Amino acid sequence: MGCGRLPGVTDLLARTRTAYDTVAPDYADLLRDELDRRPLDRALLGVLAEDVHRRGGGPVGDLGCGPGRVAAHLHRLGVDVVGVDLSPAMLRVARRDHPRLPLAVGALAALPLADRVLAGALAWYSLIHTPPALLPGLCAELRRVLADGAPLLLAFQAGDGGEQHLARAYGHDVDLPVFRHDPDVVVGCLARAGLAVRSTTVRAPELPECTAQVYVTAVREEHR
Numbered sequence: 001m002g003c004g005r006l007p008g009v010t011d012l013l014a015r016t017r018t019a020y021d022t023v024a025p026d027y028a029d030l031l032r033d034e035l036d037r038r039p040l041d042r043a044l045l046g047v048l049a050e051d052v053h054r055r056g057g058g059p060v061g062d063l064g065c066g067p068g069r070v071a072a073h074l075h076r077l078g079v080d081v082v083g084v085d086l087s088p089a090m091l092r093v094a095r096r097d098h099p100r101l102p103l104a105v106g107a108l109a110a111l112p113l114a115d116r117v118l119a120g121a122l123a124w125y126s127l128i129h130t131p132p133a134l135l136p137g138l139c140a141e142l143r144r145v146l147a148d149g150a151p152l153l154l155a156f157q158a159g160d161g162g163e164q165h166l167a168r169a170y171g172h173d174v175d176l177p178v179f180r181h182d183p184d185v186v187v188g189c190l191a192r193a194g195l196a197v198r199s200t201t202v203r204a205p206e207l208p209e210c211t212a213q214v215y216v217t218a219v220r221e222e223h224r
Contacts, residue, residue, distance in 0.1 A: 009134070013086065013107060015175050016129045020066070020087035023170040028067035028093045030170060035073055040203060044153060044215050045070065048120055049077040051151040058119025061145065064108055064126020068094030071101055074122070084111060109138040113145045120151045127154065127186070131179055132161040135186065139193035148222040152195060156181055158202065158212040183214045196221045 020027070035041055052060055057080060062071040065083030067090055074081045075098075083103045085091055091103045106112040108126055121142060130138055142152060159180025166176040187197050195218040203213050 012129070012131075012177060015177065017086050017088075019166075019169070019174040019176040020085075021089035022174060023172050024067065024087060024089035024093050026170040026172065027090070028069070028097065031067075031069060035069065040201075040215075041155070042073070044155075044201070044217070045073060045122075046077065047217070048122060048151055048153045049074055049079050052079055052120040055119060055149065055151075058147070058150075059117065060120040060122065061111070061113065061118045063111065063121055063123045063142070065094065065103070065124075066090045066126075068098040068101055068103070070122065070124050072098045075101060079120075082113075084108075084113070109134060109141045111141055111145055115144055116147045118145050118150060119147055120153075121146055122153050124153075124155045125157070127156045127181060128178055129176070131163065131177075132181065132185060135181070135189040136192065139189045139195060143193045143195050143220055146195075146220040148220055150220050151198075152190075152218045152220070154186065154190075154214075154216040154218075156186065156214050157209075158183060158214050161185060180211055181214075183216070186214070186216060190216070190218050194221050195219065 060079050060081050062081055062083045065071045065085045068083055071081045071083045083101055084106045086107050088105055094103055104112050157180040161179055161181055164178045166178050183200055190197055198217045201215040205211055
C-alpha cells in the first residue's frame with residue numbers, strides 16, 4: 001500500500017490498514033486458490049522466478065503480500081521470498097498458513113528494507129490504494145530496494161486514476177479508497193524512477209473482474 005508526504009496520507013494509510021485488518025481471514029479464504037484459475041498469472045510469476053534464478057538468486061520482496069498466497073507460490077518455485085504488508089492481521093494469516101515465510105509490517109512507499117537488498121520484487125495488485133500523485137515516490141522506493149539489474153513485476157487494475165470508494169468487501173463493511181491506474185502513467189513513473197520497462201501486458205476482465213488487468217515487467221537500470 002502506498003504512502004508519502006501529501007496531506008491526508010496518514011489517514012489513507014490508517015483507513016487501508018483498518019480495512020484489511022477487518023477482512024483478512026475472509027480475504028485469504030476467498031483468494032486461496034485464485035492462482036489455480038489464472039494461467040497467465042502463473043506464467044508471469046514463473047518468468048520472475050526464472051529471471052531471479054538466472055541472476056544467481058537472492059531475496060525477492062512480495063511487497064503488499066497480504067496473506068502470502070503469491071509469496072508461497074514463488075517459494076514453491078524455489079525463490080527466497082520475504083513478504084511485506086501494511087496490515088498486521090494479514091500477516092498473522094500469512095504466518096498461520098505459511099509459517100516458513102519471513103514477513104514484515106511496512107508500507108509500500110516506505111519499505112523496511114535496505115538499499116539494493118532485493119534480487120527481485122513483486123507488487124501484486126498492491127498499487128490499488130495509492131493515489132496517482134504518490135506513484136512517482138512509490139516507484140522511487142521500489143528502485144531503492146532493488147539491486148542493479150534486478151527484475152520487478154507489477155500487477156494492477158486499469159483505470160483513469162480517479163478515486164473510488166469501497167464500502168463493502170469480503171463480507172464486511174469497510175472504508176477503503178481505491179485507485180485503478182492508467183498503464184501509461186505507471187510505465188512513465190517507472191521509467192522516470194530509473195526502472196527500465198521490459199513489457200506491458202493487458203488482458204480483458206474475467207468475471208467477477210470489471211476492468212482490464214495490467215502486468216508490467218521492469219528492471220532496475222544499472223549504475224544510475
